[in-house]
Amino acid sequence: MFNWNDKSIKWFSDSANKTTFHKDIAKEIIPYLNNNDTLLSLGSGLGFLERQLSPYIKSMTLVDNNDKAITYLNAHKLDNQQIINISAQEINSSYDYLLLSFFSRMYIDDSYHIYQKMAKKKIFYLINERRCDVNQVFSYFDNKNIKYSYKKMKLEFNQVLQKNEITDFLDQYYSFASITKKQKLLDNLINIDDETVIFKNNKKIILIIIDLGDKEL
Ligand SMILES: C[S@@+](CC[C@H](N)C(=O)[O-])C[C@H]1O[C@@H](n2cnc3c(N)ncnc32)[C@H](O)[C@@H]1O
Numbered sequence: 001m002f003n004w005n006d007k008s009i010k011w012f013s014d015s016a017n018k019t020t021f022h023k024d025i026a027k028e029i030i031p032y033l034n035n036n037d038t039l040l041s042l043g044s045g046l047g048f049l050e051r052q053l054s055p056y057i058k059s060m061t062l063v064d065n066n067d068k069a070i071t072y073l074n075a076h077k078l079d080n081q082q083i084i085n086i087s088a089q090e091i092n093s094s095y096d097y098l099l100l101s102f103f104s105r106m107y108i109d110d111s112y113h114i115y116q117k118m119a120k121k122k123i124f125y126l127i128n129e130r131r132c133d134v135n136q137v138f139s140y141f142d143n144k145n146i147k148y149s150y151k152k153m154k155l156e157f158n159q160v161l162q163k164n165e166i167t168d169f170l171d172q173y174y175s176f177a178s179i180t181k182k183q184k185l186l187d188n189l190i191n192i193d194d195e196t197v198i199f200k201n202n203k204k205i206i207l208i209i210i211d212l213g214d215k216e217l
Contacts, residue, residue, distance in 0.1 A: 004068040008172055009046065011159060013072075016048045021157050021203070026052035028151055028207055029099075029124050033057055037096035040118055042088040043103030047073045047081075050099070054078045061095065063088055091118055098123045105132070107140035121212055129204035137208070147211045152204070159199040160192070169199065 016022060026049060033039075033056040041050050044062035046069060054060060061082045062073055070085040077083055088103070098119035106112045106125075115123060127137060129152070141148055161169055166189070170182055177185070190198040 002066075004045070004066050004072075005172075006068075007165070007168060009068060009072060011161075011165075011169065011172075012046060013048075015157050015159050015201075016046070018160070019156050019158065021155050022048040022052050024153065024155055025049055025101075025126065025205075025207065028153070029053060029209075030056050032122055032124075032209065033097065037121070039097040039099060040091065040093075040095035041099040041101065042091070042115075042118075043100070044073060045069055045101070047076060049101050050081065051076065051078060053099075054080055057097075063091060089114070094118055094120055096121045100124070101126045102128060107132075107137045110140075112140070112144060112146070116212070119212055123208075123210040123212065125208040125210060127206050127208065129206055134206065137206075141208070141210070147213070148208050149211070150206055150208045152206050155203050155205060157201045157203050159201055161189075161197050161199055163195055163197060166197065166199075 030053065033053065035056055036058050039053065039057050039060040041047075041060060041062045044050055044064050047062055050060060050062055057080065059080045059082070061084060063084045063086060064070055064073065065085065065087045067085070070083060073083045095118060098115055100115065100123065104111065104115065104125075106115060159169070166186070170177075170185065174182060174185065185199070188200055190200065192198060
């Protein structure tokens with residue numbers, strides 16, 4: 001279960017600000033957007049991707065049910081953004097686009113029909129290739145005859161850490177990992193100076209673009 005706290009917010013925003021991770025993903029989504037349209041983002045987290053997309057859209061609604069994420073989103077809110085603190089399941093309106101950025105395992109709990117109702121034109125669905133069975137994801141969409149395209153991307157999301165943060169960082173993000181895996185992660189740290197290391201993180205992600213063919217036409 002994903003949970004934001006002061007440390008994870010600091011780590012995530014540090015990396016997001018120092019890398020082009022969200023800008024590179026936005027570049028792939030922007031060509032599909034129309035600036036008269038609306039976008040709903042579920043499980044927006046800290047909203048880094050949404051802020052990159054904001055200039056290309058009329059209005060966007062960001063939904064999260066974590067109080068700390070909502071506080072961060074409100075502190076960084078742009079003029080065309082509405083921030084809502086509710087559970088995604090409570091949304092019953094429809095928007096032109098739906099963004100699910102590392103949110104939802106619809107291919108496991110078979111919840112596509114819920115998200116499909118929230119979008120008229122396209123669903124932008126981001127998944128982490130290392131955290132799911134990609135064949136299972138594509139089979140799920142294929143079996144439902146869903147029209148989609150996808151783009152695989154390898155993007156850097158390196159983390160600069162103080163040495164005294166390493167244990168907390170591994171507990172936060174790699175609590176599921178075996179001792180061998182954790183040791184491998186420790187062996188790969190790059191020493192910067194006596195106090196600082198870089199945790200190399202090359203994320204393999206897939207952007208899936210589901211085409212709903214504009215239900216309004
Ligand atoms: C893995 S994070 C992804 C955050 C962000 N979209 C990103 O790409 O960095 C999942 C987010 O979903 C939120 N979340 C989890 N369950 C939720 C729910 N039922 N309704 C709304 N938000 C939820 C969490 O608080 C967290 O911010």
